[in-house]
Amino acid sequence: MIRFENIGFRAVEKDDLNQIRLEHNDESVLLMLRDPRIITEVQQNQWFEKISCNRNNTVYCIFTDKPENVIGVWKLQDLDETNRCTEMGMDIFRKFRNKGFGLKSFHMIFKYLFESMNVHTVYAKVGEYNETSLIAAQKAGFKICGKIPESLFRNGKYYDNVILAITFSEYKKFYQKAK
Numbered sequence: 717m718i719r720f721e722n723i724g725f726r727a728v729e730k731d732d733l734n735q736i737r738l739e740h741n742d743e744s745v746l747l748m749l750r751d752p753r754i755i756t757e758v759q760q761n762q763w764f765e766k767i768s769c770n771r772n773n774t775v776y777c778i779f780t781d782k783p784e785n786v787i788g789v790w791k792l793q794d795l796d797e798t799n800r801c802t803e804m805g806m807d808i809f810r811k812f813r814n815k816g817f818g819l820k821s822f823h824m825i826f827k828y829l830f831e832s833m834n835v836h837t838v839y840a841k842v843g844e845y846n847e848t849s850l851i852a853a854q855k856a857g858f859k860i861c862g863k864i865p866e867s868l869f870r871n872g873k874y875y876d877n878v879i880l881a882i883t884f885s886e887y888k889k890f891y892q893k894a895k
């Protein structure tokens with residue numbers, strides 16, 4: 717378990733699965749994702765087996781104050797141990813949004829990836845329609861560095877998938893300045 721101020725993150729356990737599935741299947745999350753298909757309990761159990769055995773593609777519960785107060789999840793996606801880079805994703809559960817947990821979680825995750833996991837570059841992909849996430853990610857230090865054009869189909873139309881990244885040196889500069 718990793719702690720950072722009044723938040724932290726830990727492994728996903730079986731007891732967390734219901735809450736994670738309900739949040740995942742909520743329209744506000746589902747329609748932001750690359751794959752907007754609703755997840756069933758059986759599919760989620762298979763997913764849980766998979767993420768539990770994989771060190772480079774996994775999911776963690778974000779909590780506040782104590783480990784049982786789960787406020788969201790973050791995903792480590794395709795950690796590349798040779799090139800020291802990784803993709804990440806995050807979902808703060810609905811009732812905890814707009815309280816500063818998103819920005820604090822980005823800071824916590826960057827600190828962990830850059831300072832403990834020796835990652836050199838972190839990147840994320842966000843649909844151009846996901847304004848909240850694009851703003852929050854840039855407020856956390858990510859910079860837009862490209863896009864995969866017309867690669868997300870939503871509401872009857874193709875949208876760009878925006879690529880954001882932050883390097884270790886950018887992270888150090890950004891968070892030193894923010895102090």
Ligand SMILES: CC(C)(COP(=O)(O)OP(=O)(O)OC[C@H]1O[C@@H](n2cnc3c(N)ncnc32)[C@H](O)[C@@H]1OP(=O)(O)O)[C@@H](O)C(=O)NCCC(=O)NCCS
Nearest residue numbers: 748805806807808813814815816817818819848849851852
């Ligand atoms: C994106 C997300 C993680 C942000 O988490 P959050 O806890 O709600 O964010 P915070 O409360 O820390 O606020 C983020 C910042 O973005 C700002 N912001 C968010 N949406 C905004 C908007 N539409 N216009 C202007 N500012 C906006 C907030 O004001 C805040 O900045 P501030 O502290 O300077 O006021 C959350 O909304 C979420 O989980 N969304 C659904 C899943 C998702 O899209 N995930 C992709 C993330 S990679």
